Structure formats: C-alpha cells, structure tokens
Amino acid sequence: MADERVVIVGAGPAGCRAAEALAAAGLRPTVIDEARAAGGQIYRRPPPGFTRSAETLYGPDAGKAKAVHAGFDALAGRIDHRPGTTVWGLSGNRLFLRCGDEAEILPFDRLVLATGAVDRVMPVPGWTRPGVFTLGAAQIALKAQGVSIGAPVVFLGSGPLLLLVAHQYAKAGAEVAAVLDTSRLSDQIAALPLLAARPAFLARGIALRLGLRRLGVAVHQGVRPEEILGDDNGVVAIGWRGADGSARRLEARAVALGWHLRSETQLAQLAGCRMSFDPVWRQWAPTIDPMGRSSRPDVYLAGDGTRILGADGAEAAGRLAAAALLADIGRPIDDDRFRPLLRRRRRLDRFSRGLARAFPWPAEACRDRPDDAILCRCEAVTVGEYRASLQRTGAAEINRAKAFSRVGMGRCQGRYCGAAAAELLAGETGDVSAAGRLRPQSPVKPLPASAAEIGGR
Amino acid sequence: MSRPRFVRLAETGRPPVRFRLDGRKAEALAGDTVLTAILTNAGSLRPSEFGDGPRAGFCLMAACQDCWVWTEEGGRLRACDTVVAEGMALRTTPPEETRWPTSAS
Numbered sequence: 001m002a003d004e005r006v007v008i009v010g011a012g013p014a015g016c017r018a019a020e021a022l023a024a025a026g027l028r029p030t031v032i033d034e035a036r037a038a039g040g041q042i043y044r045r046p047p048p049g050f051t052r053s054a055e056t057l058y059g060p061d062a063g064k065a066k067a068v069h070a071g072f073d074a075l076a077g078r079i080d081h082r083p084g085t086t087v088w089g090l091s092g093n094r095l096f097l098r099c100g101d102e103a104e105i106l107p108f109d110r111l112v113l114a115t116g117a118v119d120r121v122m123p124v125p126g127w128t129r130p131g132v133f134t135l136g137a138a139q140i141a142l143k144a145q146g147v148s149i150g151a152p153v154v155f156l157g158s159g160p161l162l163l164l165v166a167h168q169y170a171k172a173g174a175e176v177a178a179v180l181d182t183s184r185l186s187d188q189i190a191a192l193p194l195l196a197a198r199p200a201f202l203a204r205g206i207a208l209r210l211g212l213r214r215l216g217v218a219v220h221q222g223v224r225p226e227e228i229l230g231d232d233n234g235v236v237a238i239g240w241r242g243a244d245g246s247a248r249r250l251e252a253r254a255v256a257l258g259w260h261l262r263s264e265t266q267l268a269q270l271a272g273c274r275m276s277f278d279p280v281w282r283q284w285a286p287t288i289d290p291m292g293r294s295s296r297p298d299v300y301l302a303g304d305g306t307r308i309l310g311a312d313g314a315e316a317a318g319r320l321a322a323a324a325l326l327a328d329i330g331r332p333i334d335d336d337r338f339r340p341l342l343r344r345r346r347r348l349d350r351f352s353r354g355l356a357r358a359f360p361w362p363a364e365a366c367r368d369r370p371d372d373a374i375l376c377r378c379e380a381v382t383v384g385e386y387r388a389s390l391q392r393t394g395a396a397e398i399n400r401a402k403a404f405s406r407v408g409m410g411r412c413q414g415r416y417c418g419a420a421a422a423e424l425l426a427g428e429t430g431d432v433s434a435a436g437r438l439r440p441q442s443p444v445k446p447l448p449a450s451a452a453e454i455g456g457r
Numbered sequence: 458m459s460r461p462r463f464v465r466l467a468e469t470g471r472p473p474v475r476f477r478l479d480g481r482k483a484e485a486l487a488g489d490t491v492l493t494a495i496l497t498n499a500g501s502l503r504p505s506e507f508g509d510g511p512r513a514g515f516c517l518m519a520a521c522q523d524c525w526v527w528t529e530e531g532g533r534l535r536a537c538d539t540v541v542a543e544g545m546a547l548r549t550t551p552p553e554e555t556r557w558p559t560s561a562s
Contacts, residue, residue, distance in 0.1 A: 130513030146468030
C-alpha cells in the first residue's frame with residue numbers, strides 16, 4: 001500500500017497536522033495550499049523580510065503557531081508540498097489544480113479536505129463601499145502586511161474574533177472608533193455552562209474586554225447596524241441603534257465586519273459527501289464520524305471546513321482524520337494517541353456550541369434587511385430585488401431562487417450572500433434548513449481560460 | 458487619485474518597490490500584495506461593473522473575488538494574493554480596448 005496516493009487540500013492547522021501524522025507513518029502525501037507558506041489564515045505567516053516576532057503576531061497563541069509551522073517545515077522532502085495552488089474542481093478521483101497559469105489534473109486514492117472557512121457576514125446597507133472589509137481581512141492586513149484597513153476603524157459583528165481583532169488593532173497603535181457587538185450580555189450569561197468547557201478561553205475573553213477598556217476603546221453590546229454611510233471615496237460613518245433603541249452615529253473610514261465563520265464546503269460537496277444541517281451554527285456541514293470520515297469511503301474531512309471548532313479543534317481533527325485514513329489502509333494506529341484527541345474534540349465541540357449561543361448570528365436582523373441593501377456583492381443584486389424575485393416565481397429553494405435572481409451565482413459563488421439569502425428565503429418560518437444549500441459549481445474559484453482548457457480534456 | 462486607504466503600522470523598514478498606478482509613479486514596500494500597494498496609494502481598486510460605485514476588496518483571502526485589477530498590458534490580477542513587483546504597471550480601471558459594454562462603462 002506504499003503507493004497509496006494521498007492528497008491533503010489546505011495547509012492550515014488541520015492540514016498541517018494531518019500531513020505530519022501521515023508522513024510519520026511513512027506515506028508521502030501531496031499537500032495543496034493556496035497560500036505561499038503553510039499556517040492557514042489563523043497562523044498565517046508574513047512574507048519574507050518581515051521582522052515582527054511570533055509573540056507580536058499571534059499573541060498568546062504564539063507557541064501553537066510556531067509549533068504548527070515548525071512541524072510542517074520539518075516535513076520538507078518527505079511530502080509533496082504545492083504552495084500557491086488552487087483546487088478549483090473535483091470529479092471522481094481527480095482534482096483540478098491551478099498554479100499561476102499552469103493547470104494540472106491530479107488523481108488521488110484518498111483525500112483529506114482541510115479547506116477552512118471564511119467570514120460569515122450579514123449585508124449592511126452600504127457594505128460594498130471602499131473601506132468595508134471582513135474581520136478576517138482586517139486581521140490579515142495587520143498580521144501579514146503590517147497595515148490597518150483605515151483610520152478610524154469600527155469593528156461590527158459578533159463572535160470571539162470581534163474583540164480579538166479590535167484588541168490587536170488597538171495594541172498595534174491603530175485608531176479604533178468602537179466595537180459594535182450585536183450580541184447581548186444576557187446571551188453570554190446564558191452560554192456560560194457550555195463555555196465553562198474551556199475556562200482558560202473564557203478568561204481570555206474577559207481579559208480582552210478589560211484590555212480594550214484600558215486602551216480606551218468603547219464596546220457597545222446589543223447594537224443593530226443601520227447603514228454604512230459614505231461618499232465617492234468610501235466610508236465616512238456608520239449609523240446604528242443602541243440596545244435602548246436610540247439612533248447613533250460614529251465617524252469612521254473603515255468598517256470590519258463578521259459574525260463567526262462559514263465553512264468552505266465546496267470541494268466536499270463536489271466530492272459527493274453527504275451534508276447535514278447544523279442547527280447550532282445554522283449552516284450545512286458535511287456528515288462525518290467522530291474521526292472525520294465522510295460518507296465517501298476515500299474522503300476525510302478536518303478543521304473549520306467541516307465543523308467550526310477553531311484552531312485547536314482543527315489540529316485535533318487533522319490528526320484524527322489522518323489516524324482514520326491510516327486505519328482504513330490497514331496501518332496499525334496507536335489507540336493511546338488518538339483517544340485523548342477524541343475526548344478533546346468533544347470538549348471543543350461543547351465549547352463551540354457555547355460560542356454560537358454566546359454570540360448569536362443575527363438571523364432576525366437578517367430577515368429584516370431593508371430592500372435597498374445590496375445582498376449579492378458580486379452582481380449588486382439588492383435585497384428588494386431578491387424578495388421580488390421570490391414573490392414572482394414562488395421559489396422556496398435556494399438554488400431555484402439563484403436561477404431566477406442570480407443571488408449566489410456571482411464570482412464568490414454565494415460565499416458572502418448565501419447565509420443571508422437563506423434567512424430571507426426562510427422568512428417568518430425561520431427554518432433555514434428548508435431553504436436547502438447552495439450547490440457549488442466547478443470552477444469553485446475563477447480561473448484563466450488557458451487553465452480551463454486542460455480541465456475540459 | 459483618491460486619498461490612500463490603508464495605514465502602515467509596522468514593518469516599514471522594508472526596501473521600496475517602484476511601480477506605476479494608473480499611469481503615475483507610485484511606491485510600495487517589498488512583500489506588499491498588489492492590494493496593499495494600491496490601497497496605501499489610493500482609495501479603491503476598481504469600479505463595480507454593475508454601476509454601484511468603486512470597490513476596494515473585501516476578504517483579503519482570495520474568496521470574495523472583489524479585488525481583481527488590471528495591468529497596462531490588459532491582464533487581470535487578483536490583488537490580495539499577488540505580490541507587487543518592481544516595474545509593474547497597474548490600473549484601477551479596465552483598459553479601453555478590454556472594456557465590456559456594461560452599465561458601468
């Protein structure tokens with residue numbers, strides 16, 4: 001079985017740990033990653049020539065980031081690492097790759113998908129203005145480029161990343177106007193029993209809040225975003241309502257927004273993996289066993305692309321998926337090593353449910369979006385146009401609605417409108433599972449016509 | 458060219474990289490992405506082809522596809538995951554000959 005062709009897609013914490021475990025067992029996996037250096041978005045490495053320390057870049061997670069990087073770098077020569085390469089399609093047992101202008105078809109016997117996640121966003125009127133970025137983007141700008149997305153910045157949304165990135169900005173000397181959190185303190189109190197699964201993480205959240213106060217950054221909770229105002233040059237202010245319903249306005253030149261993460265499931269869906277609706281995260285996820293086996297015997301799943309557990313959960317899931325793969329090809333695996341990982345995963349799962357409850361996705365606000373708000377950023381389709389299309393055609397399923405309205409059909413393939421479109425479809429019933437899930441289309445990312453040619457052959 | 462958008466906070470000791478932006482001389486730093494190079498010199502990356510105004514990117518992780526810019530030679534670049542190089546000639550508007558007949562043009 002030494003010739004088993006194993007391919008890992010993604011080199012974040014999950015993909016890196018899976019590669020290590022497979023290489024340790026004597027396999028030579030191919031690791032395909034869009035980034036130039038391994039680490040994923042969370043442990044993203046700045047380009048060569050940057051000098052800030054890991055402690056400055058990753059804060060209290062510096063040790064973990066360095067361990068993931070070092071573990072992966074030590075695999076040089078024992079794996080086939082393909083940085084800067086996009087998997088844009090999957091058919092049967094073949095992956096379609098693009099690296100620059102070069103295209104390639106790569107067959108596999110077993111596949112580990114560790115494709116990560118993107119920010120989950122709710123459309124706010126004016127969110128296409130220059131100066132509005134995702135929370136993840138704001139963090140990447142600071143971490144990988146040493147820049148702020150503008151000054152002053154408003155941080156809007158909810159979730160653990162909101163306070164973290166705001167704090168990183170304030171500490172780096174960026175001008176932070178305020179943090180606008182749509183969740184309420186009562187949400188966090190209700191989630192305490194679940195959050196207690198990770199006391200250290202809970203304590204870190206409280207420390208972030210105190211740290212922001214020390215740095216003079218106001219954190220407003222229970223807010224309702226109304227509009228991002230601007231002129232020809234981009235953002236100038238944000239209008240919002242406080243928890244008491246009062247209309248407020250803050251001057252800002254940049255807005256970072258995000259409500260947790262949204263799994264990148266396109267390749268798992270193209271592979272034909274069974275999907276199930278996760279009511280806690282209100283999104284569809286591939287069905288997996290506790291080890292990360294999908295419904296397809298030769299496809300394994302790990303990391304935030306499957307379950308939003310964060311970086312620690314991704315590391316554990318990457319190791320578990322590798323163990324499952326090794327067991328399935330008849331390699332002996334060490335029970336003592338992966339049993340604690342299974343326990344850890346269960347604890348992280350409990351904590352993750354706590355986070356979803358503590359910082360809820362504003363489903364109701366999503367359904368109430370004003371008609372003039374752009375819903376689809378790619379093709380500038382408004383909420384009103386989407387609603388009118390649903391009414392005219394009677395479409396109740398998201399792919400049918402897409403065919404009529406083009407929402408979800410643009411270049412991002414619904415990554416940034418899909419969550420809100422599902423809420424609008426569900427309407428008063430609130431049953432987003434009934435709206436179905438967007439079917440990904442190959443190529444899952446745009447590619448030059450020269451690269452598409454080889455895919456057609 | 459509108460007011461620069463991004464603010465440099467760290468890593469400013471890198472060697473300069475000279476490029477052209479919309480026909481004018483501009484400067485970035487080695488290791489900047491095309492997106493950082495443009496937005497430390499200007500306020501936006503491109504006009505939306507649907508006529509709803511300028512855009513300046515959104516996700517910075519190659520997922521949203523909102524940051525495609527043009528080269529003087531007529532090529533397209535995804536600004537957030539392309540590194541700026543000495544002598545690049547970049548445009549925030551499509552070259553006339555490649556412009557599609559849409560509502561924005």
